[in-house]
Amino acid sequence: TQLLEQSPQFLSIQEGENLTVYCNSSSVFSSLQWYRQEPGEGPVLLVTVVTGGEVKKLKRLTFQFGDARKDSSLHITAAQTGDTGLYLCAGENFGNEKLTFGTGTRLTIIP
Amino acid sequence: DAGVTQSPTHLIKTRGQHVTLRCSPISGHKSVSWYQQVLGQGPQFIFQYYEKEERGRGNFPDRFSARQFPNYSSELNVNALLLGDSALYLCASLKGGEANEQFFGPGTRLTVL
Numbered sequence: 001t002q003l004l005e006q007s008p009q010f011l012s013i014q015e016g017e018n019l020t021v022y023c024n025s026s027s028v029f030s031s032l033q034w035y036r037q038e039p040g041e042g043p044v045l046l047v048t049v050v051t052g053g054e055v056k057k058l059k060r061l062t063f064q065f066g067d068a069r070k071d072s073s074l075h076i077t078a079a080q081t082g083d084t085g086l087y088l089c090a091g092e093n094f095g096n097e098k099l100t101f102g103t104g105t106r107l108t109i110i111p
Numbered sequence: 112d113a114g115v116t117q118s119p120t121h122l123i124k125t126r127g128q129h130v131t132l133r134c135s136p137i138s139g140h141k142s143v144s145w146y147q148q149v150l151g152q153g154p155q156f157i158f159q160y161y162e163k164e165e166r167g168r169g170n171f172p173d174r175f176s177a178r179q180f181p182n183y184s185s186e187l188n189v190n191a192l193l194l195g196d197s198a199l200y201l202c203a204s205l206k207g208g209e210a211n212e213q214f215f216g217p218g219t220r221l222t223v224l
Contacts, residue, residue, distance in 0.1 A: 004153075033212065033213075035215075040217075040218075040220070041217050041218070042115070042201050042203075042215030042216050042217050042218050043154070043201070043215050044215070045212055045213070045214065045215075048212055088153050088154075090153075096167060097142070097144070097159055097166070097167065097205060097213075098144070098156045098159060098167045098169070099144070099146075099154075099156060099203075099213060100156070101146075101153030101154045101155070102153050103152065103153055104151075104152065104153045
């Protein structure tokens with residue numbers, strides 16, 4: 001069974017601070033996706049990383065895929081209250097479109 | 112363009128009953144996946160369908176079944192409901208391509224009493 005562990009599980013920081021969320025596994029994935037989910041809604045795709053070592057930036061969000069394609073990180077610069085939500089990483093396996101989701105990081109940005 | 116739609120949005124059932132949840136994918140998408148998200152956890156894969164054929168099944172009991180119709184919409188059926196089936200049921204529409212990005216609907220919140 002493939003598992004994706006996210007850390008921290010909960011994070012509460014002041015507006016304007018920086019933060020990093022980690023997604024780790026002992027398994028290799030062909031790609032990794034990051035989602036943000038608001039209460040009562042489905043996850044919304046933020047980014048997909050495919051190549052080991054890949055870095056993608058989405059405004060204040062920076063996503064990195066580990067060289068071995070087993071882990072990923074999400075860094076947010078100058079957090080805003082609108083960044084509040086549940087952040088989920090999800091790995092896709094070679095030849096299998098099933099997504100394995102991480103345990104989630106619940107982020108709260110305090111004004 | 113409409114995104115992924117799911118119905119109903121909320122549902123309350125009692126133990127032993129059955130339930131049918133419905134999903135319509137994004138126009139042009141031929142593949143649908145179903146996930147169960149228990150409160151406080153990440154979604155767990157239940158089924159994937161492509162062109163009406165089952166392509167994958169997660170670790171769920173036979174009480175869970177699904178099908179996909181010629182218009183690519185899908186139904187998830189759960190029989191003999193248990194309290195532990197209470198969850199948000201998510202449907203994802205697959206884009207395809209190099210990295211299979213999945214676009215999720217708003218989900219159906221099922222409560223089993």
